[in-house]
Amino acid sequence: MTINTTLTIGAVTNQTGAYKTVATTTEEIGKTGFIFSSIRVSATSAEKVYIDSIRWNQVGSIGSSDLTNVMTVLEPVGGTKKDYPAVVSADGKYYTTRFDPAILLDKGASAEIYVKGDILGGTDRTIKFNIYRTSDLAVRGETYGYGITPPTSGTGFTSTNPWYFASQVTVGKGSLNVENSTTVTSQNVAVNLAGQPLGAFLADVRGEPVSVAKMVFNISVGGGVAAGTAVDVTQVSIYDANGKIVAGPVDGAAAYTLTFTDTVTFPVGKNIYTLKAKYGTDIPNNAALQASTTPSTDWSTVRGVTTGETVTPTPTSAISLSTMTAKTAALTISVSSDPPAQTVVAGAQKFTFARYLLDAGASGEDVRLPSIPLDFSGTRAADLTSCQLHDGATALNTGSNIPSQSNSSTTLITFDGAGFTVPKGTVKTLEMKCNIASGATGVFQWGYDDSASPTVTGLVSGQSVSPTENDSTGQRMTIASSGSLAVALDSSSPSYTITAGGRTNVTTSVFRFTATNEAIKLTDLGLQLTNGGASSVPNASSSPQDVTKVTLWDGATKVGESVFVGRSYYASTTLFTTTDFTVPKDGTKMLTVKVDVAAQGTSQSGVPGTLVQVDVPAGSQGGSLATGVASGQRVRIDSLTTATASAGVRAYKSYPTMEQVPFTSTGALTAGRKDLLRFKISAAPEGDVGIAKLTARIATSSATAQLDMIDNVNVYVFTDLALTTP
Incomplete structure (x- = not known):
């Protein structure tokens, strides 16, 4: 007996994958893990299918030696992706990946298949990973084992060879972009002191290291400085993030320019470089200096280290670094109004009598003073002991530097070690704390004596500083026996x-x-x-x-x-x-x-x-x-x-609480029975409450006697929330 029937085998559909790049793109040398081409394969409902292999046809002008780590990635939709090596042919044009074991797609399931790699070289060459024939995607059914020919339909696919056209990628050369770095902020800088900041810039290099043979920076000087004083900016060097000099030192020219002719190689990535200089004494106090450069024109002989190709740095407009303000070393000393005059008890320990403000906010460098002259007055000096200046929790005069109190108006406090340093741009607050004897009485004051100026010097320059001093007798602290x-x-x-x-x-x-x-x-x-x-x-x-x-x-x-x-x-x-x-x-x-x-x-x-x-x-x-x-x-x-x-x-034992219940509607009073008030009475949970009497007061908006308007006033008790069962 002969039986005729039809065997339905599995099939797939295909389309451009989600990872496909734009039609054309340019990527610089050094790009890693770049996706060159992507397709999506879906199994129909007839049977599950296996994907055995795929072969990519690289038809771009780049050589295979300029590509590395070429991998085929298979990512089931909703599943976990996996990388598979792509083996290049002898002629460098075909990259084949065999999936071992074969990838099984369930009925109706889909998978993304794409090829990626690293670009080593090939400036101005192209990369294009097509699929030449339908047979380059090997698919077979699970149930019957027959090979399946993918269709020529689907987005991005054709009925001719190549079967699938990929995006074309052009290999670009390295790039260099420069911008201001705020790691060096606008600040005060010292005069006649080497190594002062002039600003910082960030070099963003992509694709390959870039070398620069010449860099020019311009300096603008404000604050009433005469023309030509840029020559007073000398010993300028460029430092990398490790503190190593990569260019310089050079001196400023009369045209307000700094020219570096040392070849600097900027590595791939974002790196910060700092300019440091010495500001001459001809630059007046409060002069504002700002370095700037236009990389596209001020930086010359710029080349990619790998390709040797000329690179045009960006931007084409000037970038300005942070502004530096030239300041001589300076210090202002004054007594704070806090703590205010007050009464304190005898026997108090480490009581704060005064706070001193050491202001180096207008200083170009850190300043140091070995001692400070304070003004002291009190009923009996011996009632105060262990008088010490504190910077936060740290005592600054210990041991033999703790003064023996006397009724003398000037008390010199000598700091421990080399002295006390006030960082530039800051205000330090020092507290005078003393122990008060248990039997002390009277009034005590700690102030500042400007008739005995302290010795103040620049920390690095060693230059002498004449401080600005504000004389003060301090606040009155009255001693009481107890609180x-x-x-x-x-x-x-x-x-x-x-x-x-x-x-x-x-x-x-x-x-x-x-x-x-x-x-x-x-x-x-x-x-x-x-x-x-x-x-x-x-x-x-x-x-x-x-x-x-x-x-x-x-x-x-x-x-x-x-x-x-x-x-x-x-x-x-x-x-x-x-x-x-x-x-x-x-x-x-x-x-x-x-x-x-x-x-x-x-x-x-x-x-x-x-x-x-x-x-x-x-x-x-x-x-x-x-x-x-x-x-x-x-x-x-x-x-x-x-x-x-x-x-x-x-x-x-228990008690009632009363709560008004709102009416569901409002309106004018008319003849007949009307509700005037609704309320709820609840007993406390501790026990029942008996109500013996309720008193209501009725008010009207006119002088008409209430009894002429309302009669038969009754109180109804309801047992349901709807107030329907009296």
Whole structure:
């Protein structure tokens, strides 16, 4: 018996790949991993297909020796790409890649196939990776094993040879682009000192190293400088990033130009080069100097090192480097207005009496001074010891350089080592700190004495500097025996409210502590139940049994707790040693009081209607204790002849809350039944609440008697949220 049927084998479609470059492009020598040509192959729904190999036809004018690392990359759509070597033929025109094992494409799946490589040479030559025949892409079906001929349709493909036309790439020569570098910013520079910055530029080289035989820089000089003074810019060199001189030194010419004739080879990549110079003494103070160059015309004999081809550097417009301002060495000395005149306690250690400003903002170089003359006055000089100038946390005069105080107006502070250096363009702030004797009294001042000028020199040039000095006697610091601490009820303390018995952390009061003359640490705080003594309800007073615990809080941190013991209305609360409630000098700090209210009901100690008010008592009651941080002295709470008066919280077993319910619509009142007010009453979760009486007040916008307008006022209670079931 003979049976006739049709066998359907797999097929593929093809089109230009996503990695295809533009129709033509130019890439410089040295380009790596460049994609020359790209196609996409897709399997149809008939069967899975294998891709066995691909052969590229390089028809450009470049030689195979100018290309390296030529690879075929196969990247399944949605999968992981993999590189495969492309083997070049003897004539250098065909690059073949065999996929081992063969690449299997599922039905309907696609893969990108592209060829890439590195360009070593071949300036002005072309690169073009075509696919010459359909058979150069070897594809077969998985199920039946038959070879599959790719179609001649698809974007970029033809029915003739070559089957696929690739983009053409022209190999360009190296390039050099120059721009200003902000690694050397505009700044002050010293006069008559070699190695001062003149600016910096960035050389961006691509493709191949580029050599330059001649570079010309122009110098513009502002600030009233006469023509021809560019000759005062001498010993100019160009340094690479490693600090090596690559060109120079040269001297400026009268035409405001610097000409470098050393051949400089700029490597591939972005590299920064710095110009350094010596500015002559003929350049006046505050003269502004700026170097510039136009690479396309000022740089000559520019060639690619690999190709030997002439390169035209860019840009064609001038690039200007950062501006340098010529400055002689300078220093201004003055006394800061901070800290202000104030009172400080005896016994304070390392107290800051004065701050000195050493300003080298207008200096062309760093300056150094071995000592500084200060002005000192005080009631008794011996009450101050260990007086030292500090730069931040560093003491600048130690050991034998710590002065022995006397009532002499001028005190010379000698710095340790070679002296103190103020960097150019900066202001250094030095603090005078001294220890104050425990029994000290009177007034002390640290200022500056301009009648005894210090010796100031340029750090590198060694030139003598005449500083600008601002005489000052300094701020008055008055010594007190100890600080003081005051307490008051703060405005943030809560108003009268109600709560339920058994609740915890109920805020009753907020106290504001104010420290004067020194920071003060509170260690114990006396408290009292203010509203004690009566027993009637609803104006019931509080008693110790109505409060199970009192806690003190510094913000969200609990710093202490206490209880009212027995029948005592006073309690001393010792703050936790693990916390620190310190009121800053001449500042304030808040302390919040919270209570745990006793539960109310059968066999419970709480009394319904209790008004709980926790306050700081007057005088010495309660046992408040505090310590001055600087003086170490015990400090009493002052300015409290009467106790604070918090509003308090009234405690019940439970209580109601009332909330107005808005109407769903509005409109004018008309005859008939109308809703005048809707509200909701809720009981606290601690228990039910019985409502014995509701009182409503009615107001009108006219003088008409209310009873003539409204009658039969009734209150309805609803059990549903829709207010439909009274």
